Amino acid sequence: MDKKQRIGRYIKSSAVGGESYNAYIPQPLPPEPPLGMTELYPLLDKANTAIGRLDGMSMVLPDASLFLYMYVRKEAVLSSQIEGTQSSLSDLLLFETHEAPGAPIDDVTEVSCYVSAMHYGLERVKKFPLSLRLIKEIHEKLMDNARGGSKQPGEFRSSQNWIGGSRPGNARFVPPPPEYLMEGLDNLEKFLHDETIHLPILIKAALAHVQFETIHPFLDGNGRLGRLLITFILCTEGILKQPLLYLSLYLKTNREAYYGHLQSVRETGDWEAWIKFFLTGVIETAQQATETAQCIITLFTQDRNAIASSGKSTAAVLTIHAYLQQHPIATTTKIKETTKLSLPTILRSLTVLESLSIAKEVTGKDRHKVFVYDQYLALLSKGTEPLSN
DSSP: GGGGGGGOOOEEOOOOOOOOOEEOOOOOSSSSSSOGGGGGGHHHHHHHHHHHHHHHEEEEEETTTHHHHHHHHHHHHHHHHHHHOOHHHHHHHHHOOOOOOOOSSHHHHHHHHHHHHHHHHHTTTSSSSSHHHHHHHHHHHHTTTTTGSOOTTTOOOOOOOOOOSSGGOOOOOOOOGGGGHHHHHHHHHHHOOTTTTOOHHHHHHHHHHHHHHHHHHSSHHHHHHHHHHHHHHHHHTTEEEEEOTTTTTHHTHHEEEEEEEHHHHHHOOOOOHHHHHHHHHHHHHHHHHHHHHHHHHHHHHHHHHHHTTTTOOOOHHHHHHHHHHSSEEEEHHHHHHHHHHHHHHHHHHHHHHHHHSEOOOOOOOSSSEEEEEHHHHHHHHHOOOOOOO
């Protein structure tokens, strides 16, 4: 098999100032010659098994919406960190309780917009096919912040962009020029919906992600939207009932290899190496997500038992413990708004939870206290520390 036949073509273009550069036009999907499936099947079987376990776990969770709420936020933080934001999961949760996060506010707002884009997309794909129009709508939600407002939110680019370097002439990679954009995007949309192409859904998602990143259709937000695309494909095709797979943890941990594989596909046509990397990530991430869910269920059960055997169990203490499961960083104001308990009752109940090492006050202030469900947040936050600059 000559994989080099899969390599796209280069178009010679000239930038302002007369400097010429080569822009890359990818071949349409699926790859030709066809993928060597024999070498992919062992990993594909393992990946399907791991996702099946994760999906099965979502069916037996005491509150699947609770895990969904947190896992979506974890994916949002991780995917944004790949692009360089310094927001942690704690920063995002503080921001959502209207408290000042420790990271730059623009970073946290970007992550919050990712959460909005994910939810918007998941609702829309229940009623509409995954189309270019929908991708533009999701991009508009993703870029609804101070940094994204000037980057043509919801519109495919009308100018040349590039990856690495200070201009197209010295860039590491130059995507298709604007006049070739719709050709590539139309082919990608057809690939997503062509029922004559019989490929496993995980492989389809892996191919679509690279193709989207290669086309790079927006001025900004391509990486985050391309990773959202993976989630949307897996959910619309029924591989996942809930978006509990935070693949960005693996892509963040192996960031250099991730970028290397994207570029290698363009330069060598070796889709198989990328798909093996992708499937390994699915296996690892699905296993981690399943283990995390099991650990969280165990923690909640242990803490409920500790409350019950403490002799201090009241309806209010149990109500606040349940609230902290949904919001592991909380203020007394937010607890009061949601539970309708009185402030003295809330403070007494939190004192009980502190004495049992379940909750912890983190500001040291007399007023405007912030309480953290410490062990729960630690389980959720594993892997979400910002990358060092």
